[in-house]
Amino acid sequence: MQASERINGVLYLVATPIGNLGDISFRAVEILRSVDLIAAEDTRHSRPLLDRYGIDRPLFALHEHNEQQASDRLIDRLKGGQRIALISDAGTPLINDPGFPLVTRARAAGIIVTPVPGACALVAALSASGLATARFAFEGFAPRTGAARRRWFESLVADERTLVFYEASHRIRDCIADIATVFPVDRRVVVARELTKLHESFLCGAAAEMPALMERATENRRGEFVVVIEGAKPEPAETGPSPEALRVLKLLLEECSVKSAAGLAARITGVRREDLYRLALELKRAGSDGG
Ligand code: SAM
Numbered sequence: 332m333q334a335s336e337r338i339n340g341v342l343y344l345v346a347t348p349i350g351n352l353g354d355i356s357f358r359a360v361e362i363l364r365s366v367d368l369i370a371a372e373d374t375r376h377s378r379p380l381l382d383r384y385g386i387d388r389p390l391f392a393l394h395e396h397n398e399q400q401a402s403d404r405l406i407d408r409l410k411g412g413q414r415i416a417l418i419s420d421a422g423t424p425l426i427n428d429p430g431f432p433l434v435t436r437a438r439a440a441g442i443i444v445t446p447v448p449g450a451c452a453l454v455a456a457l458s459a460s461g462l463a464t465a466r467f468a469f470e471g472f473a474p475r476t477g478a479a480r481r482r483w484f485e486s487l488v489a490d491e492r493t494l495v496f497y498e499a500s501h502r503i504r505d506c507i508a509d510i511a512t513v514f515p516v517d518r519r520v521v522v523a524r525e526l527t528k529l530h531e532s533f534l535c536g537a538a539a540e541m542p543a544l545m546e547r548a549t550e551n552r553r554g555e556f557v558v559v560i561e562g563a564k565p566e567p568a569e570t571g572p573s574p575e576a577l578r579v580l581k582l583l584l585e586e587c588s589v590k591s592a593a594g595l596a597a598r599i600t601g602v603r604r605e606d607l608y609r610l611a612l613e614l615k616r617a618g619s620d621g622g
Pocket of ligand 1: 349350419421422423424425426427428450451452453496497498499523524525526527528555556557
């Protein structure tokens with residue numbers, strides 16, 4: 332135990348499964364078995380998981396309705412040297428789940444805050460979606476009303492990063508219809524449902540065909556959903572100077588040195604001097620190769 336732990340205690344942010352109860356790390360179980368207190372979003376909901384792993388530590392409710400006062404009480408205990416684990420109903424705490432005030436206050440108070448990583452629905456969906464994972468934007472839950480949702484999609488349609496968000500089961504079909512309205516017809520969409528559970532499924536298709544696919548997949552009316560949308564195609568990179576810039580450069584090369592021709596052509600056409608210089612060298616070389 333570090334000296335600072337003895338003075339202040341530690342706050343562990345422990346990820347729990349998002350469906351399959353096997354998805355919890357050995358370290359998470361060890362920590363949950365050994366802490367002074369487990370702060371849980373819904374103590375009844377977490378009971379089966381805790382029972383399964385023989386975890387019998389005192390529980391403390393921390394949910395969105397009591398977050399401020401509950402955080403104050405937990406900070407007092409942490410300052411008194413207790414080791415406390417925060418868990419949510421599923422997945423990683425603070426990812427669309429309670430805990431943010433607690434973590435910020437703990438950090439401000441100099442308490443050690445440490446993650447015990449594990450399941451997270453957005454990462455599970457993204458990693459198996461088949462869409463680009465190098466850059467993505469997680470947007471939390473989609474707005475609830477159609478008009479707000481469509482405006483939100485419009486603000487995201489040009490983003491080149493893969494888009495990931497959560498959606499409730501009773502809105503998923505309207506949401507998919509809005510995607511088909513706002514996004515280009517061929518934009519790829521993946522609807523990940525019931526991840527790690529018995530009826531896990533991935534529905535993949537182009538934006539325009541998704542509403543019909545959803546309609547056919549009747550099981551898609553219930554469950555938990557993550558939606559992943561392919562990012563916008565990057566703007567095509569400049570392939571080189573325009574035909575006009577090329578014409579000007581060739582004319583100047585008949586009269587001037589490579590350096591002067593590139594400099595003058597840059598001033599006339601607005602194309603970068605370095606690009607024109609490189610092109611001028613190539614043109615000269617090609618000219619002399621050809622005799
Ligand atoms: N903290 C959680 C995490 O790490 O993913 C997210 C909590 S958020 C309140 C709950 C939402 O996450 C659900 O409505 C659903 O959109 C998504 N979700 C959670 N578990 C899921 C699962 N097994 N399959 C698909 N989506 C899931």
